[in-house]
Amino acid sequence: MAPQLESARFRGDPILERIRAADTTAYLKYGQSGEHIRAVQYALIDLGPYPIPSGATGFFGDETSAAVVKFKQAEGLVPADPVVGVGTISRLDGKWALPNADREEWLSWSTRVIPEFNFTRRDEMDRMSAGLPFTFDPVSGAIPTEFKDAITSALAGFLDHRGSPDGTYSPSASWGASPFDFYHFHIAVDKVPNAPAASWTGPGSLEDKAQKLKARAAVLRAKADLVAQQGTSAWTPVYRNLLLAPTTATARGMVDLFVDVLDEAIANSIAEGEALRLVWHTFEIPVWRPIAMYSNDLRRHWRNTLFLAPGALGHPPFDPTPANHKAHYLQFLEPTFLVDKNRVITFFGPDLIDTAALAGLDMKRVWDNMNPDPVDLGRKHVPA
Incomplete structure (x- = not known):
């Protein structure tokens, strides 16, 4: 040949x-x-x-x-x-062989405005070649090993310089782990063919605890807002300190409460005999996507199973519209992660602004660049 x-x-x-x-x-x-x-x-x-x-x-x-x-x-x-x-x-x-093959991808790497948190497929190739591990920032807390392994496996799968989880030479599943592309997943259980057990939803359930975590984060953000404009360099360290401070009621901080939800999700999956799904989305911000990629493109939508039987990354078995996601999954938490150029992962939730604060990233830098002038990128803007 x-x-x-x-x-x-x-x-x-x-x-x-x-x-x-x-x-x-x-x-x-x-x-x-x-x-x-x-x-x-x-x-x-x-x-x-x-x-x-x-x-x-x-x-x-x-x-x-x-x-x-x-x-x-x-x-x-x-x-x-x-x-x-x-x-x-x-x-x-x-x-221009892999992973520098796709000109759009190369342009994206060249124009990213937060390079310290833009872990590209080239970076992943270098990491693999050198046999270096990902590590987790201790500030993220005592994350269950199962979630650590899921994140590092997903990074390796989505950032594979040879293709995507669909196979060698398939179009990339992500151009990089960054605040614009690949930074979150949903923890979920199936709604079909049977409704999830009552322990997943309702008062005192896992969903309820996740919602309280979100509400607590909103209260702490409001406190930081009294000091400075949200997401700015003056606001970020204030909010970070609030996240790390113990709560008055339990003497446990937000990171501890976050880890509690992860631990309980695993325990509940085992106790109820129901699969715990991790639902992943890439190419999140439209202007940083490939030309002509829309929100329901399968290249953006992936899932695997954490418990009861860990499974490989693949596409959801249905058309991935928002309505279908809501119909098929009970999604109760959306953890986020940032990966720096030294392969250090900061993992937290319930939103990117929380993880960014722990990592020392001013979220305003992300907000200001979610919709840059498409002409500057040599690309056309594609609607969500």
Whole structure:
């Protein structure tokens, strides 16, 4: 079998694949035009030292010829002529092979405004290559091992540089663990075919305790709001201290109460014999999604089972609209996590603002960049 291209920029293009297979009749030369030429132009431009001043026009003219020659000279390819042949396309493909394959993904990495909490698929590839573990910030408390394992397994699955949980070369399930893309999951039990046990919902239930945790967080935020504007650099440490302080009634802090809910969810799943689902969503903020991705795209929606029988990440067995989620799941808590460039995970809830405060991230930085000017990203905005 002839060698195939690896980069998502090139893979599957019939002309570029013919070049990779050493079909000289497909080589790119002066005067030609087409989307395959535009893909090569983008690849040269994005590398940096090979400018094409007019941009990726799809026409192979003087500027593209000069860029190709410069690239071939830098790579030691002979002859260094203005022709894209098997050596040139192979070398370019190698530069943009996984996980740098998708130009939209590469642009997203380059334009993220909170880089310290943007753990990309490239970072995951480096972590795996070096054999380094994820670790959890002690500030997150005594998180049950089962949830720690679920989070680290999900990160490895969604950020796999070779594809997604759907398989090798499948479109990525996430461009990175970040406040704009992949930062939360829902803890849930099934509503169908049978209603969940009474211990999951109603007064004194797990759902009730989760709601009280949310209400307690809202009270603490209101206290911090008296000191400074919510989410700002002056507000964040105040709220963080409130989250870590023990409550007057129990001498236990918010982190302890959060861990209690996680522990009880596991115990309840075992006691009731009902599966505890983890429902994951990626590409959360619309402007940071791939072009033409909508909210119900299966690439965004995943689930696995924590108890009773741990299961692999897969798609939900129904069309993932909000209405169907509500019909199929009782979702009682939405924990969030942030992963920094040192592979340290901060895990808390009930909302991202709470986890951000524990991690020392000013939430205003996230809010201010949920809807940046799409022109700045070279992308079009896709509605939720």
